Amino acid sequence: MRARGILAASIVVVLALGGLAGCSKKLRPIQNLPPETYVFIQGSVDVVNHRVHLYWFGTDPDGSVASYKYRWVYPPPASQDPAWVTILDEHGSLRTDSMFTVFTGDSGEVTPRFEIYAIDNEGLADPTPAVQRFLLSNLAPQVIFTDPLGLADSTYASATVSWTTIDPDGGGPGLHYRIWLAGNEASYDSTSEQTFTVPSSRFLRNGVYESRRCSLYVQAVDDGGRRGEPVLMNWYVRAPAAVLENNQGRLLIVDDLPRTGANKPLFDAFYKSVADLLPNGNLDYDVLRLYANPNIFRSGRDVAQTFRQFKAVLWYRGGETTVSPLLQAYQDSIGAYLDSGGNLYVDGLYLTEGLNAPGAFREDFVSRYLGSAGFVNCFTRLGSSGPVDSTAGWSNRVNSRFRSSRYGEAFGATASPSALVSTSGGIRVFAVADTNSVALWAMDGQLIPANTGFEAPVGLTVPQGTGGRITVLSMPVRYAAPAVASRLLRRMLHDFGIGIPLP
Ligand SMILES: [Ca+2]
Ligand SMILES: [Ca+2]
Ligand SMILES: [Ca+2]
Structure with a gap:
């Protein structure tokens, strides 16, 4: 009642001034008359939606309406004297309608009343505000x-x-x-x-x-x-692994191969045989088969949060001649994992995008995380019947020679991949800044087309600023014969500090 009390007091003051004037000289023959206020809604008042459009107006017999104040009064136990609110439009001008959203809570029905009064150009308020009662409903979402x-x-x-x-x-x-x-x-x-x-x-x-x-x-x-x-x-x-250390598993193996495929059992068994060398064997790692669980990653945060539950991630694509949709879509989250100290090993074809050569990781990912200015391009036919052009896509033959000076292994490839339709091969030659980061070289003349006169870096291992590491081979390590491939992978994973023993 505080606002009403103030109104009453101001009326008394005005009357007193008027009386005073009457006793002496006629300073002011007519006292200021208060405005009158009206409120209405459109349509029936029976039951109204909790979002209600109200209209009002005011008249002033000896001046003009300058503003309005309104309030919603809910049934007890709510306060029966809530504060009045001045309502103006966005330019500070007089406003005579508004859409109100009324709080109904879980009852779904509420019976508030709307009160509004006009204030005239001399600051005098309508002493009897206009009142409208409502039965408002709100359906549950x-x-x-x-x-x-x-x-x-x-x-x-x-x-x-x-x-x-x-x-x-x-x-x-x-x-x-x-x-x-x-x-x-x-x-x-x-x-x-x-x-x-x-x-x-x-x-x-x-x-x-x-x-x-x-x-x-x-x-x-x-x-x-x-x-x-x-x-x-x-x-x-799923818990990251059966045995956790600081709530992390040692290794997440991501099987990014289709459910069926001639060489799938070979690749699956190969990576498992190396992971089984972890200190607690298969209690230390988990295998995520994407074909069996295609909905597991549905946001970048899913990828980042999942990877962070592991000290290292090994992602394999075998000899697939496709671009991995997940690596492509979530490379920024994978980069964030590396930034936060994670370790990632990934091998396969078409891993990185280059000139006339599709791939999952963008070139800026390569420059940011792989310490490479880009790729060494070749000049070859794009696909079996396409044009001859410059491209980042290389390939290899059976028995092409590869070596790793860093890890002390060498091998002849046991397979020669086919190419993605209308493109060149899936191997990439990195333009590295530091040859110490080369994990795998294609020896002189061993690629298709021939890398004549130079050895080509086709795999990198690059430490990250926060203690993490990324190792990428642009062909499956298992193109080497099993014993060599196993030793090479063990040496590469040993660099992650997750407990894989050296051969
Ligand atoms: Ca007036
Ligand atoms: Ca009135
Ligand atoms: Ca509703």
Whole structure:
């Protein structure tokens, strides 16, 4: 009642001045009359949406209306004397209508009243504000997952979910979402986006990552404060490895080969045989088969958060003559992992993009993380029937000779890859700044077309500023015979400091 009290007081003052004038000279023959205020809505008043468009106007018999003040008064226990709010348009001018979003909370129905009064050009207020009572309704918003993970899916401690929302009466600009894992409702995450990546830390139990089924809830809260029914998604979350050190597994092996393929068992067995040499054998690493779990990475954060649960990542593509969509899409997150001290080994064809040569990593990734100014190009036919042109794409023959001065191995290739349709080969020759970073050389004249007169760096191992390392071979190491390939891979992984013993 404070505002009304002030109004009453000002009226008394005006009357007193008027009375004083009447007793002496006629300083002011007519006292200022107050304005009158009217409010109305369009349509029925029976039950109105909680977002309501109100109109009002005021008249002043001896002047003009200068401004309006309004308030919403909710039924008790809410205050019956909330503060008045001055309403003006964005230019500070008089305003006579507005769209209001009324807080309904979870009841879905509320009976507030709207009060408004005009103030005239001499600052005098309408002593009897206009009042309109309402029965306002608000329907609950509902979340629907657009791409839920299922019980057959698994992730590490990271998951990205997206959803759409149905709110029959809008939802408005205040619509937002609460997200929590079962048991953590009290400390939910909030977003106004319709997608969310659950932070790894939310999956910790007693400070540790565990393999277990997880339940994720998403709940919409609309502009009226009404909460919808939480929706639930169940899937399986894997600990990085059976044996963890500082909550990390030693190695994540990413099998980026199709489910079927003539040489797939050969590659799978080869990488496993080397990883099994870790101190606790297969308790120290995990294998992610992308073909069996195609939904595991759905955002850059998924990749970054998953990689960070491992000291090192080994990503293999065998002799695939395709561009890896995941390496291509998430290379920035992979770079962030390297920046934060992670170790990455990746081998395969078409790993990097160059002149007339497709590949997953952009050239700026090569310059930033691989210490190379780019590639050494050759001049060859693009595809079996394309034009002859400059290109970064090279290939090799069976028995092409390769050597690693850094790791003290040499071999003749056991295979010669085919080329991606209409392009040159999948091997890249790096224009390295520091030959100490060369992990693998193609010897003089051994590539297709022939690298006559020079040895060609086709694999690099480059330390990163924060203690991490990236090792990239632009052909599968298993093109070497198994014993040599195994020794070479062991030496390369030994550089990561994850406990792979030297041969
Ligand atoms: Ca007046
Ligand atoms: Ca009035
Ligand atoms: Ca609603």
